[in-house]
Amino acid sequence: MGEATDRRPLRRHGAMKVVALVAALVLVGLTYSAVVPNGAAGADGPQSQQIEEGRRLFAVGCASCHGLHAEGGTNGDGRQAGPSLIGVGAAAVDFQVSTGRMPAAQPGAQIPQKPPVYTEEEIAALAAYVASLAPGPAIPPAESYDVSKATQSDIVRGGELFRTNCTACHNFAGRGGALPNGRYAPSLMHTSPRNMYQAMLTGPQQMPVFSDAVLLPEDKRAIIAYVTQLQQQDNPGGFPLGRVGPVSEGLWGWLVGIGLLVVVAVWIGAKVPRIPRKG
Template identity: 70%
Template sequence: MGRLAGWRRGRAAGLVVVFAGLLVVGAGYSALVPDQSAVAADPTPAQSQQIEEGRRLFAVGCSSCHGLNGEGANNGEGRLAGPSLIGVGAAAVDFQVGTGRMPAVQPGAQIPQKPPTYEDEEVEALAAYVASLGQGPAVPAESAYNIDNITQEEVARGGELFRTNCTACHNFAGRGGALPNGRYAPSLMDSSPRHIYEAMLTGPQQMPVFSEQVLQPQDKRDIIAYIESLEQQPDYGGFGLGRIGPFAEGAWGWLAGMGALVAACVWIGNKGVRS
């Protein structure tokens, strides 16, 4: 007993206890966490061929900014040319390349949308290659953003979610708006349901990430339905003027009306002088 008590008071006793505790915690974690080998299973031959095709396309069109292995790169002047793509997932690639934002013409505060450079099959290959670099959000299934059977209650709920989370940047009518430092939130009127879902899932550029835990798939679907309802809503007064509200309509009326009156006064004055 005395010998055991003396050992417990020794300097090495604390280290042994800590080491034993780490072993117990590690064993418990291994038992409780599901096996990830099934998730990271070897790709099928077809998937391997798609990934290889994506790697070839990436090396030609993307590596100059994002690095040959997607690790990111600088422009030679110490400034970042393109961020790392490891772990961004296939959904981010499908959004950025599918909307034509990537490849970018040049780096800047805002990357505008333009006609896509790649065909759909090439976008899928690029997404598969980037997904192979690290786990990230996958391209959502069509059922996630399909709104064919949406109800009016779900559209109304989507409107509440949109006004709570999106109007600060995208305008209450989804027509976009200005942001600091030369950035802007684009209009959502020409966006496809798939790309809207992916934007919420991945948070491109200055947009925050609305993960499946923050906004559940049904929430995202309701928001998409509401945006679609805005796009189909007619402008009963004629020109929508961005649907900014009475200010835009009053400003347009003031400028057009006063401008016409000033022009008429100038014309009358010149005519009187000539007479």
């Protein structure tokens, strides 16, 4: 009886160890589920497959300039062929590839816009791959650049912000303009709200970066609302002449107006009968 009584505390102590171990495992599981986002994908999840597809597309179409691991590349002369993409974020990739600027046909002072080479799914895969390399600006959600509910006061404020920050390059009417060394600011007349927001967020090519610390998201949305109104604006005169102001209008009036007067004067002179001279 004495020996049986002495063993009970030992069995209870062993059972307490098992209970403590189970409780610790449950606590760890609850903590992990609270810390890891609900949308996190496993190693074989859809997100991982998208990143792998992006890596494959990058190796085929982008690595020759940007390096096999997006670290940047050089050409045969030792000059930079493509900058590093580590940390540029998904928004920069989405802007450059969806506007056809990347992949570039050839390096130059300015990479022009052209029809995109990749599909939307392939662009999303490339963006996911580059975003997986290092943190960077993400592709903005649709509500960030949705201007369907913009008020007149939003458009007016957007015009003020546009004239302050953008007209030096893009022209007060958003038609673009020349820059030094063969570069130029493109026209915004056919730029989508999504790409306008991403351009301000990432600063492609010569454009400066207007982060949320420089321009608040609502300020970016106001600028987009103003430019969208410019895109929809009619031309009361019929021919916009680039909307660069009185210079082009005056030059057109001088060349056409004075040119017509010269033509009319010559025509009148040709019609006047000549009086023969007397002996």
